[in-house]
Amino acid sequence: MPTDTMTTVMPIEIAQRSERTRLPTKLEPVFEISALSVSYGSTPAIREVTFDIGRNMVTAIIGPSGCGKSTFIRVLNRMNDLVPSARVSGKVLYHGEDLYRPRVDPVQVRRRIGMVFQKPNPFPKSIFDNVAWGLRVLGMKDDLKGRVERALEQAALWDDVKDRLKKSALGLSGGQQQRLCIARALAVEPDVLLMDEPASALDPIATSRIEDLMHELKQNYTIVVVTHNMQQAARVADMTAFFGIEVLPDKSRTGVLVEYDETQKIFTQPSDERTEGYVTGRFG
């Protein structure tokens, strides 16, 4: 009778399941940040931040208030330029190019690096015009309707609004407005999507939708999200950067990068005790 041998080939299903790792084994950097420091006038905001942000993954920035998370993310698309007193030093390489080289046009930067804000801010125009405005301004007018539809689909909003594209965007619910803002940002085909606390003004169900959306979008975009909600970072992010607050000799406070690692490491076994103190909610 045939002996049942134990050494068998692994069934194919098992092999496929192992491939379904969400984290790419190698981090392809989109941003390479070194010694980045930002101050507003004489007030320091963040100091000597150095790390890489990887392609097609969700990177979360967490930390207590005042740690410079928003300042940091706004460095990535030159939105800090809007604050006259902002001073940026250090290097921010985007696909190898320094974003803060003197000849760089911030407008061009923002075309490739889009942003979604904390409070949904759709234009007081129709739903269609909200998405189409950017396309018209940037000269992407061919197949306008198609582009608008695709953007709304990517933002998981098309089914909700396809019958009322001409209605005012302000008639949508908060969660829908935020998805509209995402569609608006995606329409102009950026490479990176920055999200500054995108769900903090939304109810839990709308938040969950946005999180599922991030999971979808990271296949085609690189996503950086600032969040004050640790659990959200735990749920959505592949890599997490924890910014802490450092007190300088002159008593001023500045944000610094304390730890940057795979999210599952940060939330199961952080290397730095400051990180552990923060994620366990025991301080900060």
Place this chain on the structure above:
Amino acid sequence: MRVTLQEELDSLQADMLEEGDLVLRSLRGALNALRESDAELADEVIEFDDEVDRRYLAIEQGVEVLLARQTPVAVDLRLVLAMLHINLHLERMADYCVTIAKLTKLVADHDSEPGMIQAFEEMGSRGEEMIKVALDAFVDRDVERASSLVDLDELIDRANRRVVRHVLDLGPDPALSEWGLRMIVVSRCLERIGDHAVDIGEQVAYLVTGEFREFTDASHERQSSQ
């Protein structure tokens, strides 16, 4: 909604069912080795336990990460905790298979008593059946099926209680006696495998009802002569 959480749960469950599959193969291998006094097969069973241990650790880690990242609640939390326990029961069952294999190796060259061998085959088959029932009940979240495991366990328990009598009846031959004593341990392993299957059933009941409850308590209801 919460696509990632669902994917993670499905993935863990699939991994665990795979582990169950491996345990079944391990048990079948151990039983065959025992019946045939096949030391080589017994070695393979012992080697194979590494596979089960790998799965066990992966699932442990998977549970840890899922709890940390997804903070599941309600039925999701119960599912994760149930899987944590079931994982442990599966791993223990595989360890018992290893013990049986080791004992088989130890007395491979001894004579055996066909009657007892037959009994072990029956106990083992019942054990296999119980593992399958337990895992099916888990997949289907079927509490009734899970509770049926208690009755299935009866046969194994009764057979186990009769083993000592059988060994005493084996006669004065020292080789045979040694074989008999080893076989008492084998019987105990098979009985424990049955118990772990019942434990898995209890986890299924917990998952569905939210209550921690033993189907039977060793100190109540049934007479146990251990």
Place this chain on the structure above:
Amino acid sequence: MAADDEAQGLFVVDGRLRRRRIVNRVMEALATLAALVAVALLVIVVVSVVKNGWDALSVSFFTETPTFSALGESGGGIANSIVGSLILVTLATLFALPVGVLTAIYVSELAPRSVANVIRLALDVTNGLPTIVVGIFVFSAIVISRGQSALAGSFALAIIALPLIARSTQEVLRLVPPSLREAGLALGAPRWRTILGVVLPTSMGGILTGTTLAIARIAGETAPLLFTTSLAAMTVMWDPRDPVQSMPLTIFQYIEQPDPSYHAKAWATGAVLLAFVLVLSLCSKFFLARSRRRLSG
């Protein structure tokens, strides 16, 4: 006894409460009275204008130009004044609207703090200039060398309208939340595109409101027209290089005439002006309401 104890609880009605109630009622009465007085004033003005000018109002009043009989009676209508006023107001708006809006954009979106403050101050001072001073300024600048014209008159009116439009536009621009500008810029739109495409359309309702109110104001200004377009022919003039007659000036000139037939016409002209202002005010309310509806979805 128990009931009395009950009344002595936490929230007892005592003399203090009664006094407060009386004071409340007195204040309410005074406020209502003041509001009634304000409305009454308007009503009195409107009623007296209409009453005094009623006899002179007729279709011919609007369609005919003035005629003069040998006896010094007035005949005909004020068609030329109506057309003249329309020309003056239109030209003034054509100049003041774009300049005012662009100035407001510069001050609120583009200028550095200190420069913005200076410009705002200049606008406020211009706003406070006596209209007659504006009139004599335009007189000396343009009329002396080139004679009177509707252009000169509308230029003077534009100077008066400009700070009004600039101020109200500024206020509306300030109400546009910075997040909207950020949203536009974050898409990679240049600044001016964001202003023209997002900020301006959002404030359009308020801008129209402010403009409408400015028009209502300058429609009735008399002093600037005294030296710039007062010697006009009594026919309907369309060429802006010629001086035109205007409704406020007609009122001014007619009321000084000895013949009472002129007086009735003056009051009637006043009624037409009032109607014009009333319609414009209602329009401005309409624009405001519509823009509020658009901004809140």
